[in-house]
Each structure stands twice: as structure tokens, then as C-alpha cells.
């Protein structure tokens with residue numbers, strides 16, 4: 091296909107490393123469905139076929155949390171408008187400039203036509219002026235085209251920044267239901283990679299029809315004008331010829347549907363291969379030990395064969411379709427030229443023939459590109475959709491209308507007839523009408539078997555979820571009376587695996603209190619008894635100790651991380667502290683220190699903890715609440731519960747004693763055989 095005049099095409103954004111769902115490894119380049127460098131050709135080389143991926147069941151993206159769903163153009167349009175609004179001026183500027191370039195290009199070609207006619211002496215125009223006009227137009231097109239590319243780059247970058255920022259902030263507002271569905275690595279992929287593809291496609295949804303449409307209409311008008319110069323052509327034939335210009339690209343589009351389905355098959359085969367590979371890579375050593383190497387090898391070989399066969403089929407079809415599409419302009423130009431040659435007479439300017447040759451590609455090109463773009467949208471949909479889902483997602487728990495920033499004067503937490511099941515199903519029932527008053531300035535430990543609902547109680551106390559029945563209140567007020575901000579500032583959770591940012595220790599305290607002073611940090615570190623150990627690690631500056639995101643790596647031990655996290659929780663001066671298994675990973679010495687710290691803290695703070703270690707609970711708790719299958723079955727001081735017996739806590743203590751004692755075991759003491767003396771050789 092002949093290219094338009096210099097600079098007439100619209101370039102895409104800089105390569106963003108979007109995963110290409112096509113055969114082969116992911117390549118850096120424009121998003122799938124887009125030819126590298128923009129919408130130049132009829133078929134994205136190495137990219138998606140123009141027919142889009144319309145295989146049965148619609149496009150899906152292996153491993154993504156959002157199940158396949160047919161593309162919804164209305165949603166795309168809404169997201170596109172929202173995105174364009176984030177950078178209105180650069181967007182309008184880039185669209186305006188591109189439209190101007192696309193309109194001027196056919197116009198400059200038409201000047202060539204007039205110039206030819208003038209040289210023949212058949213037009214009224216002066217050839218010299220025409221030549222000059224062509225030169226001026228060419229320069230303007232080049233300059234505008236450069237400006238258009240720069241403004242488009244600016245617009246793309248602004249939109250991408252706005253989109254990524256929005257996704258990041260929105261993601262942090264979403265609740266456990268969303269985060270239970272989308273994993274951390276998937277979020278990184280959506281925000282980091284998919285957003286670039288989504289930005290590009292969404293922008294083009296608005297920009298492309300306009301910019302390409304302007305070029306199409308202008309070239310179409312000139313083409314019709316040039317056709318009319320052939321006096322012998324009856325009007326009906328002229329209309330049929332013009333209709334062909336539109337119909338032939340549409341035939342190409344239908345053909346590409348076949349290609350689309352072939353590539354859908356490739357994707358399915360690749361997903362199956364990835365699954366199969368996962369079977370081998372998940373536990374390679376287990377595979378070795380099971381002597382299953384040969385079986386794995388056969389399975390992988392079969393999958394690889396299937397992928398290759400599917401790729402070969404799809405590529406051959408794509409090549410055939412590409413050839414057809416690439417030949418369209420030639421076919422159409424030939425048809426028009428043959429017709430023109432037969433109706434050519436002495437009055438017909440040669441320029442009109444030139445006009446046909448020049449204008450056909452300028453008309454066919456935009457039609458092909460528009461068809462390619464819109465059919466290719468379904469290819470990009472699996473990547474755009476997760477981006478859009480985050481844009482549209484609403485926080486599951488939000489401030490009630492009459493919520494206020496209330497300072498808790500009374501830090502008593504209370505559950506009254508609370509019934510709860512996890513949304514969206516809300517079944518099974520996890521908490522079954524439970525009631526309890528957690529005493530202020532006391533330590534209450536919730537004890538129960540695995541899956542009995544302990545952590546669920548803690549989640550309700552910070553409104554990660556709302557119960558379906560009953561009420562959770564603090565200081566006599568339902569939780570919804572507090573803004574989430576004020577609730578979570580005063581009810582602080584220390585999870586079993588506390589979040590640590592990679593960076594300095596100070597940075598981790600600034601995470602929860604941006605204006606925290608060094609003195610305050612050192613004071614809380616001293617209070618939880620970890621300052622001396624940290625000073626030994628870095629005598630020249632404890633607060634600059636590097637911390638890593640992952641426990642078990644970096645400078646701090648697991649126990650130290652937990653104590654640092656406890657100190658960080660205290661920096662907020664909480665009224666209620668929720669501790670999830672605080673004794674885990676803390677050594678014996680630090681545990682007794684932890685007991686002392688928590689006891690001392692409980693003079694000011696209400697502490698509620700979930701804890702499996704009954705010895706720790708006995709040492710630290712004022713009260714134990716026992717939970718069994720979502721029901722509070724007993725409560726009381728630990729010693730009292732142990733003494734009275736017959737309750738869950740006493741049973742746990744008993745079981746623990748039996749588990750660690752060897753008295754009940756009938757161990758036959760067999761003397762070890764004398765170690766044979768090894769004769770010196």
C-alpha cells in the first residue's frame with residue numbers, strides 16, 4: 091500500500107512493553123492490535139489480526155482475575171472520555187493537529203493534480219503558483235506533523251501519569267473483597283503494564299475516528315472530483331466505483347475474522363502450555379524424586395507441538411490476509427484506471443488520472459485502519475477491562491453520611507448479637523449472633539481453633555467488613571458513627587506479617603505518621619525494648635537501618651521486625667490495639683519482655699489479641715474469650731478458666747501440656763550400643 095504524504099500517519103506512543111498475546115515472547119512495542127509506530131498499515135505486523143479475537147467465549151487473559159466478558163463499547167467510551175478529561179488541552183491539541191495534517195495531505199496531492207492539468211494547459215491555474223503552493227503545503231504538513239507527534243507524546247504521557255496515579259490511589263481505597271480477588275503481582279501488572287495499553291487504546295477510540303475520518307472525507311471528495319473528470323463514466327458507475335473503495339476493505343475485514351479465530355486458538359494453546367510448564371516448575375525437585383521426569387517431558391513436548399501447529403496455522407492465515415489487504419489499493423487503482431482508460435478522451439486532463447492513483451490509497455488506508463482499530467479493540471479488551479474495573483470500583487466500606495471524626499473517650503469495644511458471613515455470598519455464617527464486651531484498658535485474648543472466626547472478629551472491629559446482623563460499637567457508638575480515618579487512627583491493627591516498606595526504619599514510621607520526630611521514634615523503640623538490639627546493628631544511626639519488604643531478608647530478624655512494628659503502632663497513640671498472634675517469631679527472652687510491655691501498655695490502651703500460644707495468653711491476658719465455630723463459648727480470666735476446667739481454654743492448656751510432656755509416653759530406654767572403636771589403619 092502506498093503511504094500517505096510525509097508525516098500524514100499518526101504515530102503511537104513510545105513502546106511500553108505491553109504483553110502481546112500473540113505468538114512469541116512479549117515484545118516491547120505498542121499495545122496489541124496496534125501496529126508499531128501507529129496505525130500505518132492495514133495489518134499490525136507481528137501484532138493482532140484486524141479481525142480481533144472474537145473466538146468462542148470472547149477474549150480472556152490467562153491468569154487475570156477478571157473472567158472473560160464480551161467487550162462493552164459503552165464502557166470503553168466512558169473510560170476514554172474520563173481519560174481525555176485528565177489532559178484536555180494536550181488531547182485536543184494533538185487531535186486537532188493530526189486532523190489538520192490528515193486533511194492537508196490529500197489537499198496537497200490534489201494540488202499536484204491541478205499542477206499537471208495546468209502544465210497540460212487544461213486548467214486556469216498558473217503552474218508556477220501551483221508548484222509553489224505544493225512546496226508550501228509540503229513544508230506545512232511536515233511541520234504540523236512534527237508538532238502533532240510532539241503534542242501527542244505529551245498528551246499520552248500526561249494521560250498515562252494520570253491513569254497510573256488514579257489506579258494506584260483507587261486500589262488502595264478498595265476493600266478486602268477486591269484484594270481477595272486481585273493479587274499483588276496482578277495489581278503491579280495492571281498498573282504498570284496494562285495501563286499503558288489501556289491509555290493508548292482509550293485515547294485512540296476518541297482520536298482515531300476523528301483524525302482518520304477527516305483524511306478519509308477529504309480524500310473521498312477529491313477522488314469523486316477526479317472521477318467526474320472522466321466524462322464518459324455514467325453517474326451510476328461512478329457511484330459503484332466509489333462504493334467499491336469502501337466494500338473491498340470490508341471484505342478484507344471479514345477475512346481477517348478467520349485470522350482472529352486462529353490467533354485465539356494460539357492464545358489458548360499458549361495458556362495451556364503455561365499451565366503445563368507450571369506443573370513442572372512448581373516443584374522440580376519433587377518431580378525428580380517422583381521419577382516423573384519422562385512423563386513431564388512428554389507432556390511438555392506435546393504442548394509445545396500444539397502451540398507450534400496453532401502458530402503456524404494462524405501465521406499462514408495472517409500472511410494471506412495481509413497480502414489481500416496490502417493489494418487492495420493496487421486492485422482498486424487498477425479497476426479505476428482501466429475504467430478511466432476506456433473513458434479517456436482528449437478533454438480529460440491527465441491530472442485526473444494522477445488524482446485517481448494518488449487518492450485511492452488515501453481513501454482506502456483510513457478505512458482499513460479504522461476497521462483494524464475497532465475490530466482489534468476486542469483484543470485489547472482483556473487488558474483494558476482490569477484497568478477499567480479499578481477505575482469503576484467503589485470501596486466496599488465507606489463513611490456513613492453522618493460519620494464524624496470522634497475522639498474515643500471510652501475505649502470499650504462491644505459486639506452485640508453480631509452475625510457475619512463473608513460477602514458476596516454471606517454464607518456460610520462465620521459469626522453466629524456473638525456478643526461480648528471487651529473491657530477498656532485490659533488485655534483480652536480471643537482463643538479458638540483454626541477457622542473458628544477469631545480473625546473475623548478483629549476485621550469487624552476495624553470495619554474491614556460490616557456485619558449482616560447485630561452491632562459492633564466502641565465507646566457506646568456504632569462503628570459507622572466514626573469516619574474510617576478516625577476509627578483506624580484510634581483502633582490500630584498489628585498484623586501477623588506487618589507491612590514494611592523497603593527503605594530506612596525512619597521511612598517506615600513516616601508511613602503512618604509523616605511528621606514523626608526522631609525522638610518519638612526512639613522513645614517507642616525503647617518502650618518495646620528493641621532499641622538496644624537495633625543500636626548494636628547500627629550504632630551510628632538506628633533510624634537509618636535499612637528495612638526490606640520481605641521478612642527474613644535484610645538487617646532485621648523476624649522478631650525484631652515484629653517489635654519494630656509494635657513500636658510503629660504505638661507511635662499513633664492508639665486507644666485500642668488489635669494484635670494478631672503477637673508472640674509469633676519472638677524469642678523466649680523477647681517474649682517475656684513483650685509480656686511486660688503489653689501489661690504496661692494496657693494501663694492506657696485496650697488490647698485485643700488473637701493468640702494460639704496459651705502460655706503466652708495465660709501470662710499476659712486479663713480475660714480470655716473462647717470461640718468455637720463462630721460462637722463465643724466461654725469467657726473469663728485465664729487462671730479462672732483453667733481452674734474451673736471443662737471449657738475450651740482449659741482444654742487447650744491441657745492439650746498443650748500433654749503435647750510438650752513425655753510423661754504419658756511409654757518410652758523404652760534402650761542403652762545405646764558402645765561405639766565401635768575404629769581401628770587405625
Ligand SMILES: Nc1ncnc2c1ncn2[C@@H]1O[C@H](COP(=O)(O)OP(=O)(O)OP(=O)(O)O)[C@@H](O)[C@H]1O
Pocket residue numbers: 266270512520538539540541542543544545546547700
Ligand atoms: N475473605 C474471606 N472470604 C471467605 N471466607 C473467609 C475469608 N476469610 C476467612 N474466611 C473463612 O472464615 C472462617 C473463619 O476465618 P478466620 O480467619 O476468622 O478464622 P481464625 O479463627 O482466625 O483462623 P486461624 O486461627 O486459622 O487464623 C474460615 O472458615 C475461613 O475459611
